[in-house]
Each structure stands twice: as structure tokens, then as C-alpha cells.
Amino acid sequence: MIGAPVAIPLALAAVAGLAAVPFVVDAYYLALAISLLQFTVLSTAWGLFSGPTRYISLATAAFFGIGAYTVAVLGELLPWPLVLAIAGIIGVLTAAVVGFSTLRLSGVYFVIFTFGLAELIRQLVVWYEVNKSRVLGRYVFADITQTDIYWQLLALAVVTFVIGWAIARSRLGFALRIIGEDETVAQHCGINTTVAKVALFTVSATIMTIAGAIMAPRWTYIEPSIAFNAMISFQVVIMALLGGAHRLWGPVLGAIPMTLLFEFLSARFPSTFTIIMGVVFLLIVYALPRGVIGLLQRLANRPTKRSEAIS
Amino acid sequence: MSGARSTTPILETKALTRAFGGLVAVDHLDLSVHPGEIVGLLGPNGSGKTTALNLISGLLRPDSGAIRFDGYDIAGAAAYRIARLGIARTFQLVRVLDGMTCLDNVKAGLAFHHPPLPHGEIETRARTLLQRVGLERHVQRAVSQMTYIDRKRLELARALALAPKLLLLDEWLAGLNPSELQTGISLIRSLKDDGLPILLVEHVMDAIRSLCDRCVVMNSGRKIAEGTVHDVLADPAVIEAYLGAPAHA
Numbered sequence: 001m002i003g004a005p006v007a008i009p010l011a012l013a014a015v016a017g018l019a020a021v022p023f024v025v026d027a028y029y030l031a032l033a034i035s036l037l038q039f040t041v042l043s044t045a046w047g048l049f050s051g052p053t054r055y056i057s058l059a060t061a062a063f064f065g066i067g068a069y070t071v072a073v074l075g076e077l078l079p080w081p082l083v084l085a086i087a088g089i090i091g092v093l094t095a096a097v098v099g100f101s102t103l104r105l106s107g108v109y110f111v112i113f114t115f116g117l118a119e120l121i122r123q124l125v126v127w128y129e130v131n132k133s134r135v136l137g138r139y140v141f142a143d144i145t146q147t148d149i150y151w152q153l154l155a156l157a158v159v160t161f162v163i164g165w166a167i168a169r170s171r172l173g174f175a176l177r178i179i180g181e182d183e184t185v186a187q188h189c190g191i192n193t194t195v196a197k198v199a200l201f202t203v204s205a206t207i208m209t210i211a212g213a214i215m216a217p218r219w220t221y222i223e224p225s226i227a228f229n230a231m232i233s234f235q236v237v238i239m240a241l242l243g244g245a246h247r248l249w250g251p252v253l254g255a256i257p258m259t260l261l262f263e264f265l266s267a268r269f270p271s272t273f274t275i276i277m278g279v280v281f282l283l284i285v286y287a288l289p290r291g292v293i294g295l296l297q298r299l300a301n302r303p304t305k306r307s308e309a310i311s
Numbered sequence: 312m313s314g315a316r317s318t319t320p321i322l323e324t325k326a327l328t329r330a331f332g333g334l335v336a337v338d339h340l341d342l343s344v345h346p347g348e349i350v351g352l353l354g355p356n357g358s359g360k361t362t363a364l365n366l367i368s369g370l371l372r373p374d375s376g377a378i379r380f381d382g383y384d385i386a387g388a389a390a391y392r393i394a395r396l397g398i399a400r401t402f403q404l405v406r407v408l409d410g411m412t413c414l415d416n417v418k419a420g421l422a423f424h425h426p427p428l429p430h431g432e433i434e435t436r437a438r439t440l441l442q443r444v445g446l447e448r449h450v451q452r453a454v455s456q457m458t459y460i461d462r463k464r465l466e467l468a469r470a471l472a473l474a475p476k477l478l479l480l481d482e483w484l485a486g487l488n489p490s491e492l493q494t495g496i497s498l499i500r501s502l503k504d505d506g507l508p509i510l511l512v513e514h515v516m517d518a519i520r521s522l523c524d525r526c527v528v529m530n531s532g533r534k535i536a537e538g539t540v541h542d543v544l545a546d547p548a549v550i551e552a553y554l555g556a557p558a559h560a
Contacts, residue, residue: 171422178419181408187390188368188400190423190473 018154022147030146032263034218037153039259041211042232043239043251044160048167049204051245052176053197055106058233059098059114062121063091063205065228067212069125072222076141083142084213091209092202094121099198099205106183115233122228129224137223144217152214160207164248167200176200231274235262238277242284244291253292320345320379321477321508322367322398327376327386329366336362338532339376342510344477349499349509351523351540355553359532360512361403364479367510368400369393381476395425397476401466401483403512409455413446414438416454416465420472440468444498460491467498478502480511484518496521528552 021033042060050057070087078086102113129136167173175196178186186193212227219226235258243254261280266273288295320343327340337359344350352360365371367378369390378386385393399420408416417437421428428436441447444464449457454465463483470478484495496518503509503522513519519526519540526543528536530552536543543549 171427174419174422177411178408181410182406184370184390184402185406185408185419185469188370188394189419189469190391190394190425192389192391 015154015158019151022150027146030150032259034146034150034153034215035263036256036259037150037157038211038215039236039239039255040252041153041157041160042208042236043243043255044157044164044248045204045207045211046236047240047243047245047248047251048160048164048207049197049200050240051247051250052173052180053200054180055103055197056111056237057114057201057204058111058230058237059117059205060208060233060236061228061230062114062118062233063095063208064212064215064232065118065121065125065224066090066094067209067214068216068219068222068227069212069224070209071142071213071216072138072140072227075216080142080144084210087213088206088210091206094209095202095205096198099201100194103194103197103201115230118228118230118233122224125224125228137221139221140217140219142217146218149214149218153211156207156210156214161248163203163207167203168248172196172199234277234281238281238284242288242291244293246290247293250291250293318345321381322510323377323379324363324367325377325379327363327366327373327378329362329371329373335532337366337373340529340532340534342527342534344508344510346508347503347506348524349503349511349522351519351526352510352512352529353514353519353526353543353549354529354535358529358552360529361481362532363529364400364481364510364512367393368398368479394473395423397473398479399470399473399475399477400479401463401470401481403481403485405459405462405466407454407457407462407465407469411454413441413449413452413454413457413465417441417468417472420469424474437472440471441465443471444468445494460487460495463487463495471502475507478507478509480509480513482512482514484513484515492517 022030025033042064046057046060049055067087070090071083074083074086098117102110105113126136167176175186175191175193178189178191179193179196183193216222216227239254239258240251241254242258243252244250258280262273262277265276269276290297322342322344324340324342327337327342328335329337340359340363342350342352342363352363354360362371366373367380367385369385369388369392372387376386377384380393381397383396385396385398408419411419414437417440418433421433421436438447438450441450444467446461446464446468449461454462457465467480467483480499483499484492487495492515499509499511499518499522511522523540525538526536526540527534528543528546528549530548535548535552536546538546
């Protein structure tokens, strides 16, 4: 572990370096950088909740889509910061309602529910648009450039890491680790497990919602099937599992290589892309059950074990 | 310990009932534990002892009946509320947090007190508790590498970390070798000497004889006997429950 006096200046320097990226790269690489940041934010936010609790959530697309659709509806009516704030509030409310109604479920029931959630919200939006507003598909009018999107995502990524760092050191973080180990024991230690899980689910989902809102201006035209694309839920799970969801820094280690890989595969093999993705998913689960970060820890632990044996 | 009977019980169940489908696992059970006493809950396998503990600790909800603990009606309350009110337990199949160190396991029982303990005190108390159960040499040990008895000790330390007013032990002494058993019995007796009332489900007769002030015997969910260890073990209904009906022609 690097001590805080070294880590904080290093982190600040890294953020400053990343903030300068739009000045030095062309439009293609800026777009790639946006993808990288988007998946970094989403998979880290996913890991905030699913890492300690070990609940596999496929609801990423639901919250990302809520954020994007909020922008599509309100983008030209209100100032941009207000739009983001409203998206965040809708995210908090939805996550709290969904959390309280579903986090009593566990295992595969939870996975299926979260998968259904994105579809449910998409169908609700379609129903509303067809029957009430009578528009299916909206143009996104917001005066936001690619560079703006990049900087906002970078800021959101920093916020996500700071929140994750703070939670890991809090009583809430400790409670969630215990829940992840054994929920019954957690309850018998006096932990209100429902409140703890809903609190973290809400934090994680709100970050995803804001990420969706920030990303919306990247499309000029949004319809429910674009905003609530289930693919994004699976991509985020794969990335976080590849990196290792049980550590705050784990999902990034999966998000970066996977985003680059998806970019490469979808350009080279557009028609067979999803099949290849499925195979990659299988390989990850079999070969790296504890992710890249688990592999790094195993490698790092080898010399210490030897030194223990000597002493 | 007959003097203890005159006080108000710390725990009292009245007509406690819970069924699983057609099987009535606990059937109108009346049970009480008074301050400072150790009550043994005995009975053949499947007689409903663990279910009774699960109802008291909030892991299961009763279908009917009342549970009064320290002046509160806790029947059907959430497990975390019951834990905060002061009931701690161990489990028949040991439950420790395998991915954590010994110290963190005990801290799990200390970190969620109401009101919260100061941070420094959590650390000190955790070390004291590990010492009390004889694990002071294993503070930073990974729990997954520990032996069975040490895991049991750790689970007890975590239960004690709640600073309970009542301790439920579910076959905590099962599976220990003779010398470990003596250590275990004296550890439980030392808890009683500190004034902690204990309700223990146990099969080990040595432990029951040397620890319990009073016993309640269950069979098929019902209470079939209650009294001193000597009396209940001589009770014909108890003998029949354990050994089957005498072979009358």
C-alpha cells in the first residue's frame, strides 16, 4: 500500500494529466477516451455495490438509460447543471424504490429482477411516449461538446473514487463486507442489512444515472432501445469481474482493456462481435475468478509467504 | 440457584409456535431464563431446539406466541433489532467470517453498537475478547486457516462483543475433544460468574450436568419436562423420548 502523502499528489497529477487529454488528441481518440471513462465510471460504480455484497446487478442499463432519457426530455428546457441534478434525483428515487422492493431477494432472483428492471422501465417509457407524448424518439438538443463530456466524465470518475474510498473506511463499508461474507451473521451483529444494502445500491445507481445523463448529448437522437440497451449492463459486469470487483481499483483494470478490446472487435468483426464477447466472458470467469487484481495480489503475496516461512 | 426463580425472567416465551408446512417444529413452548442462570434446552435430534433459538434470535418469525425479553416484546422483530436489544448467539454450524482476520471478526460484533463505541475502544475491546476466549495469539490470523475449536472460540468472542444481556449457545461444546471440552466448560462458567444468563442447546451430558441450573426438555416441538438436571434426566417421559417407549407386551 502506498501511503496517503504519496498517493494524493500522484492521484492529483494523474487527474491533471487526464484533464489535458482533449488538447493533445484528435476526435477519434477523444471519442475513445470518452468510452474509456464512461466504462471506468460505470464499472467502478457497479463494483461499489456488487463488490462487497456479491449481488450481481444487471440494472446498469436501467439507470444509465434513465439519465440519458432525462436529458432527452429536459435537455433544451432547463440549464445543463439543473438537468444533471434532476437526473441524479430521479436516479436516487428510482434506486431507493427498487432497492427496498428487491434487496430482500438474493442470488439468482436478484440477478433476474435487475435484468427485468431495465426492460420494465424501457417498456414504461415506450408506453408513455406512444400513448401520452406521442413521440417515439427524441432529438437531444444540448450545447455540449465532446470535450465537455470528457471533462464531466472525468469529474464524475474522481467523485466516484472519492466516494468509494470514503465508504471503504466507514462503518457502512465494514457492514457491507460482513454482509458479503454472511448476511445472517451481519444481522446478528446488529446491522440493519436492508438499509445498508439500499444505501449503497442508491449511491451506485445514482452515479450510473448521472453518467447516462452526461453521455446523452453524444447521441443526437435517442429512443428507448438506444438509451436502455441491455448490452451495457453485461459489458459493465464483464469489465468489473475481469478487473476484480472486491477492490475499489479493480474494475478499472478490467474496464480499460475490455473497452479497447470491444472497440477493436466491433470495428474488425462487426457481425460476430456479440459471440466473441460471450466467449471472452466465459474465459474470464474460468481463468480469473478473482479478476486481474486477484492475480496481482497472488503474485505480490508469493515473496511475503516465503519470508514468513523463514522467520 | 432456586433464588433466581423469584426474580422476573430476562427471557420468557409464551405458547411460542412455528410450523414448516405440516410439521410443527415448535409447539406452544413456554420457556423462561432468569438473570444469572444457565438453562439447558435438551431433546432428541429434530425436537425443535434450534428452531426455538432461531425464533428467539429473530432468524425466524413465530407463527404465534409471545417472546418477552428485558421488558420488550420481540416476537417477530428483525434479527438486527434483537441483537441490539442484547441477545447474542452462536450457530450450530459455526458461522465465522472466513474472508477476514480474527480481529475483524470480533470487531464485527463491536462496530454496530447503539450508540456507537469510540474507535479506540473497539480495538481494545476486540483484543480483550480474543484474550478471554484464548485467541490472543491469533489476532491477525486469517480465519480460513483456523482449527474447528478456534473457529468456535472466535464465534463466541463475536457474540460476546455485542455486550449481550442474554447468550444463546447452539451446541457450542459439540465436537470438542475431552481437554477442549473442559476448557470450554470453564469458559462458559466464567461467563455465568460474570452474571451473563445463558440458554444453551447441548447434547454433551458432562457439560449439562456441570453447567445447567435448570433444564427444559423438548420432543416433537413440545416441552415434555422442566426442572433440575437430575430430575429431568430421571423423568420417564424424557427417557422415553430419548430411548423409545419401554417394551410392554
